[in-house]
Amino acid sequence: xxxxxxxxxxxxKMGFVLAAAGSAVGLGNIWRFPYITGQNGGAAFVLLYVALxxxxxxxxxxxxxxxxxxxxxxxxGAFRKIKGGAWPIVGxxxxxxxxxxxxxxxxxxxxTMAYIVKSFTGLMDAAKAGTAADFFVGFITNPGAVIAxxxxxxxxxxxxxxxxxxGGIEKYCKVLMPALFLILLVxxxxxxxxxxxxxxxxxxxxxxxxxxxxxxxxxxxxQAFFSLSLGMGCMITYGSYLGKKEIxxxxxxxxxxxxxxxxxxxxxxIFPAVFAFALEPGAGPxxxxxTLPNVFAQMPGGMVWSALFFLLLFVAxxxxxxxxxxxxxxxxxxxxxxxxxxxxxxMGGIIFLLGIPSVLGISGAIPKLAGRDFLDSADFIASNVxxxxxxxxxxxxxxxxxxxxxxxxxxxNGAVPFSLYVPWLWVCRVVAPLAIAYILITGxxx
Ligand code: PHE
Numbered sequence: 001x002x003x004x005x006x007x008x009x010x011x012x013k014m015g016f017v018l019a020a021a022g023s024a025v026g027l028g029n030i031w032r033f034p035y036i037t038g039q040n041g042g043a044a045f046v047l048l049y050v051a052l053x054x055x056x057x058x059x060x061x062x063x064x065x066x067x068x069x070x071x072x073x074x075x076x077g078a079f080r081k082i083k084g085g086a087w088p089i090v091g092x093x094x095x096x097x098x099x100x101x102x103x104x105x106x107x108x109x110x111x112t113m114a115y116i117v118k119s120f121t122g123l124m125d126a127a128k129a130g131t132a133a134d135f136f137v138g139f140i141t142n143p144g145a146v147i148a149x150x151x152x153x154x155x156x157x158x159x160x161x162x163x164x165x166x167g168g169i170e171k172y173c174k175v176l177m178p179a180l181f182l183i184l185l186v187x188x189x190x191x192x193x194x195x196x197x198x199x200x201x202x203x204x205x206x207x208x209x210x211x212x213x214x215x216x217x218x219x220x221x222x223q224a225f226f227s228l229s230l231g232m233g234c235m236i237t238y239g240s241y242l243g244k245k246e247i248x249x250x251x252x253x254x255x256x257x258x259x260x261x262x263x264x265x266x267x268x269x270i271f272p273a274v275f276a277f278a279l280e281p282g283a284g285p286x287x288x289x290x291t292l293p294n295v296f297a298q299m300p301g302g303m304v305w306s307a308l309f310f311l312l313l314f315v316a317x318x319x320x321x322x323x324x325x326x327x328x329x330x331x332x333x334x335x336x337x338x339x340x341x342x343x344x345x346x347m348g349g350i351i352f353l354l355g356i357p358s359v360l361g362i363s364g365a366i367p368k369l370a371g372r373d374f375l376d377s378a379d380f381i382a383s384n385v386x387x388x389x390x391x392x393x394x395x396x397x398x399x400x401x402x403x404x405x406x407x408x409x410x411x412x413n414g415a416v417p418f419s420l421y422v423p424w425l426w427v428c429r430v431v432a433p434l435a436i437a438y439i440l441i442t443g444x445x446x
Pocket of ligand 1: 023024025026027028029101225226227228229230232234320321323324
């Protein structure tokens with residue numbers, strides 16, 4: 001909208017769904033979901049997670065897309081245009097969450113890039129010798145190498161955002177998302193047929209509700225918001241590039257479904273392998289990077305599978321990172337009238353620098369805070385506090401303050417009735433705000 005030109009748009013509805021799914025599917029599904037599930041006891045947590053995704057996650061996602069498409073603006077501008085008052089603060093919180101999340105996201109994504117190369121240079125030997133964990137720790141505690149990979153990743157993210165919507169983001173997501181899905185299917189076959197895989201399948205799929213703690217509620221909610229890219233205006237921003245003809249509830253449910261399917265499949269690879277190799281499911285952020293090389297080492301052509309997997313994980317991370325930077329960039333483009341080039345490069349550069357403390361925290365150069373290193377703390381604050389808080393306000397906004405406008409967006413001015421309109425409205429009005437508030441207050445275990 002700056003320079004008086006027409007706002008960019010997705011090339012097609014499919015383009016939007018894939019780009020939004022590209023934002024949603026990322027490290028959250030393949031790196032974060034398995035280790036959070038492992039830390040919270042397995043199958044019962046998975047059920048809780050899925051319920052939260054489809055009741056609260058879906059509702060907030062639809063609310064965000066509706067706000068974005070209506071306003072055709074970035075997260076801050078959208079609230080300002082529709083209601084003004086204090087509402088733009090919600091968008092602001094989102095921009096800040098974008099800074100925080102992308103700062104450490106770029107670090108983990110850098111690990112995945114490094115692992116593409118390492119697949120050919122020693123990772124398989126380490127796995128065969130039973131030292132995949134030492135190999136991993138050796139790498140992530142070497143700040144020079146990790147920062148170099150993080151820089152490479154951030155550069156690619158900046159470059160695609162600078163290229164813009166249709167030509168950059170959409171083009172890549174369309175090809176790479178389906179490829180990721182296919183390789184996960186191959187890996188599941190290998191993982192579930194490993195000797196000893198059964199215990200992992202049981203851990204992952206047979207619920208034991210006595211393992212659910214109150215902390216699990218907070219973790220499941222945080223995971224849902226993180227994984228669906230909710231609560232920080234990402235879907236507002238992506239929705240703002242959507243044409244008026246598209247049908248929003250269908251798009252939202254597709255994104256929720258794809259995102260959950262990928263996370264679920266990732267668990268089906270990781271947990272059988274964790275148990276087959278006698279690893280610890282609650283091991284934390286290293287889980288994927290330690291478990292999977294063991295699986296690959298057991299496969300013919302292991303290094304190729306390994307490289308392919310980390311390549312796709314890197315791509316999934318890239319399509320998410322792009323959306324994180326786009327939230328920040330769109331703000332500076334729409335509101336501050338910056339050029340796309342300036343917004344992408346300057347803000348991307350600042351975010352890269354903000355990631356460095358996360359790297360140094362892991363190598364021990366920065367001390368831990370109450371048992372969490374810097375990266376873990378940033379992740380906790382963003383995912384378990386800022387995103388759910390954003391979700392409360394977005395739900396309240398649509399449920400109480402902008403109800404008529406939201407109705408027109410979700411049923412295209414009455415042209416396409418939305419059969420779940422009333423339940424959705426009440427989830428936004430009451431269920432989501434109360435549930436999120438409750439979980440935030442009681443479930444937050446630092
Ligand atoms: N959803 C992304 C993932 O699962 C991360 C993300 C969070 C992206 C918030 C955008 C906004 O990896």
